Amino acid sequence: MGKHARPAGKRATTAPKSGVRSRPLPIWSTVRLRHPVDIWHKPALSAVVTLAIPDLTLLAVGRLDLILYTSAGAMCALYAHGRPYAARARTLPWVVLGMVAGLGVALTAASLTASAALLVMLASLVAAIHKMACDATRIGPPGNLILTFVAASAFFVPQRLGQVPGHLALALGTGVLAWLVCMAPALVRPQGPERIATARALEAAAGLLRTEPGNGGTGPVGVPGVARVAGVAGVTHTRHAAAAAVNAAWHTLFLVPARTPAKAAAHAGLERLLVRAESALGGTGTALGAVAEAEQLRGWAHDLRRGRPLPKVGAESAGTTVESGGTTTDSAGTQGAVEVRGTDGASGLRRPAPERPRGLRAVLARLTPGSPLLPIGARVAAGCVLAGWASMAVGVGHPYWAVVTAASIYQANTTLSWQRALQRTLGNLLGLLLFTALLPLIHTGHLTMIALALAFQLGAEAWITRNYWLGSVCVTPMALLLTEFGGHLPATTLVADRWIDTVMGAAVGLACCVLVTNRRATARIEIALERVADAEAAAYRLLAAGPVPGSGDAKETGWARDRLACCLVELREAVDVAVGEWWQRALPEERIARAERQGHRALAGLVRRLSTPAPAA
Template sequence: MAKPCPVRPLPLRGLLRLNRPADIWPKPALSAAAAMAAADAVLLTLDRLDLALYTAAGALCALYGHDRPYAARARTVAWVVLGTVAGVGAALTAAALVSSAVVLVLLASLVAAAHKMLCDAARVGPPGNIVLTFVTSTAFFVPQRAADVPAHLGLVLAAGTAAWLICMAPALVRPDGPERIATARALEAAARLPGAEPHATAAAVGAARRALACSPARTSTLAPFVARAEAALSAAGNGPDEAERLRSWARTLRRGGPLPKDVPAARPEPTAPKPGGARTVLARLRPGSPLLPVGARVAVGAALAGWTSLALGSAHPYWAVVTAASVCQANTTLSWQRGVQRVVGNLVGLAVFTALLPVARTGQIALVLTALALQIGAEASMARNYWLGSVCVTPMALLLGEFGGPHPAAGLAGDRWTDTLVGVTLSLAVCVLVTNRRAAGRVETALHRARLAREAGHSREQLTAALVELREAADVAAGEWWQPALPEDRVAQEEREGHRALAALVTTA
């Protein structure tokens, strides 16, 4: 019988600490702002700003894919647009045909769970499922006539198409920009060795190799830099001169200038396979997948939060649904951290909303500009800490409701605060009660794959991917409650052996 894992205390220290800004935050921020501004300009011209909910749903698709090469970005953003159209279409149809708010909450919760599982399985990257859940859950409670649904979906698709074009436009100027940034990140991670954790460098190197795999003909000149970053995983680590050389190369790659000539040629190594499509996503959602309990948490937590919000008289129960969906993370500890950050961010955000509302109500243009500024601010601050990003997201979400006409500010603020507390409380309770014991099984599977990759002499890329998967599985399981004790010693030993084998492969290259 497996020894139970002790329940770890939920931390408070460091929950509000600010991290370094994301290195590419202007790209999603300005892309989404441009898509929203273009749509809002058309609506202002037509005096139909009340339709901004539909165009905003499509425009927010421009937040995705900016960490990927353009070939992969084209696919990712296209799928996000189609998923948004499908989700909003289901929501608007339900809004037109279903009169029961209780049923609408249930449907919104099930869609939110589907968003969570699909986004995690597809690994779409930030902002993940939460933007899709926000626009879809809102659409479930928009007064709707069945005859208007096709036209409204057309607006979503049109804005989504514009978002896709905006995301792809930089390829005309700097077609290898994402690959350069991925390679620069690998070099920067390697420059921090031996002080940094080896798995951080392994993850950055793996991401760089996957980026190069999307366009090997154009980016083969970057492969030696990735190999040099990988070489830093050797037991010798970096000296000051080597670390500075790696950082210098990274700066040159980020600036987009000519490639440095002082990097030695590397032995040819097969690049990573391209990311899988629908078949890979479905495989990650097979019975027994650790993603399924997380989806169950979202469905149950969101439904309970929405129904409680209705019982308390809130006119915006979808806010409770979205809160619950955003709080439910990969494990209990991460969910606790997100819940505390959400409460703090929403509280400060309500104060910002109260301060900005008089300015936003001076005219439609002022309303649009305020919402766009908050959108950019959210992307600039979200990576620093979720609570800081929520300070901008909260008033932006409330102001989007003003596009259709003014609402009592006290009622909006009261509903938002109530729904935040309800969503956080119930989702955390569900995260504790709905256990994810499959997290421990994922660690065992990852251990087996890492050992097989090491002992069978697999390629550097396969061994790197196995080590990254092992570290991710261990981190997720470490923050989960009510499960068997984790094989921490075996994980640490396998990581040491794996990085030693990886260093040997690099040294002999």
């Protein structure tokens, strides 16, 4: 989230006595295009395949009125593509069950009451639950948006109670199909997700080597060894990005079981590459020089992405040579290993710190009283219900569009929510213009409508990573096409209702976002600072004690590195959330800078210790 930090040269305004500050809301950065995400095509193609099969089947049997229910399960194919296949196999069933549960609540409510005001309120509560659950589980893109879109739409679909089980069965069946489609690439590239995560870490480390002043790089301002004020900030950001990428790659590998010797060997090869990437954080680069080392890291990342054999990595910086069998031998013949230095004795792989909660415990811990997710849930519930009621008050026939719009704009803080509201409004306007231009083609038949819907789905995934407004240009006509499958409405009414609901949802939702402030954002920073201080103290105690022969010391060092890296990432996330709040207490900027500087210094010491051959027993 570092890209959302306060831009250089724009200072927040601070009240002279209260210590409360506000900040201007950005405009240009809101619509600026970014580089696309490297794996955008994976969820895009998975969703297109999973949607096409039931859509064409329904077309063949003449039941396109059921397309909402089949689309509910099929759109689960958009999730979990950044996770290794073993973890993906466990995650996707929960996504499908969450989708079916939300759909079940919506269809049951629609069959029991015709009160639009009550349905809007129930849809808003479901939207708030989706938002908090997705943030707590850290499911990743597309987050709560798809779940809320399907559930909110279903609240306003005419329904009989006896039809609900059959419709839920359709959603569950296409959810199973989504699981099969998302798992199918494992037959071709079983290590694909972890190779991509490792490649990202290598690329981030290469960027750090090229940016770090005094490390052989050119520096962020293009002047060798010179660190200007803006340059120092750039180096700090790059160092954090590299640490976060390496930490994310380690935790991706932690999710992968290595039960066979072949899998363990391949896993250890990725670990050796990560250890090499970590050398950029620890200042243990090779004698090739920072620029040459960066090029080598980028070359290895390219090989990983292309599916080429893993390179045999030598740890020249530590005076060791890593063999393909997983061990190293230094010049004195002492046996050790870069990977053995951070392993447990059972699997030969570095493992995460045991005290960190994982799975359901971690999710529940993020939802305890005092959690920063609770104000966000309150924002979503209040904003969605008010947007839906406002839409009803002006006579729009699709109040759930206002609910979905309001739910979609809520991000981690007010600044990001403002950006999403502006992006959503701009994207929907352009999408409505595109839909209107395509009306003559849409009216040629159902097969054309299906083809256009699939094309829009592909375009949405291709463009939304460049900027949300660009993806909304495709999302809007796709959503209108789904409405057309359920029943034909005049185009002018459909377009006008959508535009009014978009503006209403964005305006009311943003107003609630400003009024319902997240006062816990600064408190979260204090907690994160305490955790960084504890992890840093533990790291320095371990470093002061000196290395001890045996794998136990390596295990403790690896755990300390994992704990400190996670604490630093959480601190930066907390700062980025708080700095974007519209009305918030002044941040302890000096304490944050000092904690990050000292924390990264301790992390570098742990990395150097893990990269150094173990002393003989």
